[in-house]
Amino acid sequence: MRNFSRGEAGVMLLRALLVVLLAAGWELGVRRKLIDPFFFSRPSLILADLNKILVSGEILPHLKITLKEAFIGLAAGTVSGIVVAFVLGRLELLARVLDPIMVALYGIPKLALGPLFILWFGVGIKSKIFMSAIMVFFLIFFNTYAGYRNVDRSLVNAVRLMGGSGGQILRKVILPSCVPWILAGLRAALGASLLGALVGEYIGAEAGLGWMIQSAGGMYDTTRVMSCIVLLTAIMALGNVGLKITEKRLLKWQPTE
């Protein structure tokens, strides 16, 4: 793997500095009575609250539930997205029949489906997983399908000429050439999976970060809402780092320039 160049370290430092400055400005703004803490809370309070809920472990069950929903949703949506894309890539007629239907389904605001999912799967974890999975599914499906369409015919022919079977072509040519597309889909799907879980919790739940935000908001506890947002941001940042590392490993064959 490439080591951090000096430029990159510099950028990271500047980035951290910017965040600190913003937080300091925020804190100062509240103390000078320029910002109303009722609506915005303030960094020192948020940090204290974060510390409290993490140390007491009060937040952990909620965190666990939301992460579980998002993760299972991400995995299920990704796998089904890839499988459906490959099937439609293979069966051209079916793909042509389904194309406008898929686009229409994708166009439905998923939030509108929430109450249905609750009705079908209850207020438990299942409805959230489904919401998350369905949002991930479309992102992965459209990307993978575009990748399938884009597979270099000459590579397929080369493997066919070597006597490669359909399965071998799939494994040795089509899947690897779709990897960059799938990863691009995953980049968007990562956020979507978490969003799906939260939205599901807003609509109806008994636990989870989304539920916590909802109930804290109901009690005008801005600080708690902000704490949860900070946590969510941290989760996304971690997820993105993980994805970056995966990308670097899987795509090391791509020319860098």
Next chain:
Amino acid sequence: MSPSLGYNDGDGADNDRRPATAGQGAEAPVKLAVRNVNHTFISANGKRTEALTQVNLEVRDHEFVAIVGPSGCGKSTLLNIVSGLGRPTSGEVSLDGLPMSGISHRIGYISQVDSLLPWRTVLANVELGLEIKGVPKKQRREIARSLIDKTGLSGFEDSFPAELSGGMKKRVGIIRCLAMDPEIIFMDEPFGALDVFTRETLQDEILRIWQETRKTIVFVTHDLSEAITLADRVVLMTARPSTVKSQYPIPIPRPRSAFETHLDPQFFELQRLIWKDLKSEVIKAQGGGSEKF
């Protein structure tokens, strides 16, 4: 002057059985036979392109045949058909006297466009065919490594295609094909985009490979001097709709090298002779559209 060179006219169906002194494979059995092959493309919007018409060609065992013709005449189309990748509109292709149906592992095809898998290292690319065949890992690695060493690619086993020069990629493509040990090798303008020096080195490489393995080779090129340098016989194709125009045995003795061959007095004579024949086709092809040669 033509008769002394065994110049033949016609569609090549049943003439030219005895190339003068080329020797190699002159009397050998027919390996590959193309009979009355026609091919017409019909594109999605209904446009018909008649690419091949009544193509007849025989390639003997261990023979090195070069096919030359104007750009867009149908050379790649012909190779796609004889490799089993595509079916002709009509006509027949037979291998060792048996009609071919589909792809055969006895044929190796180095296509006009690079087809190395970009996510595989050089080593893994060379192993690809053996992997498909189900050769055990240790054994295929051994075969791949020895081929890589022989072609001067050692040290690049773990490089990806994007990290190689054009000439190196061609080398990998060639040894990937050799690793499968096919009986016939088709090459479609493999050195088209390379500089003169790399080209000559690779021509020498091909000559050496032929000398060592005596594989039957069909080599498509639009460089006439390359065809004469390499082949036992040069097959000339007409402009589209294309057919075999004439065939010229190349009696330059082997083993050859690209450099030495270019100094052979016969080389110039052959080049002059074949070029005269080819020129009219090139003009026809250029008159017909924007195709270049």
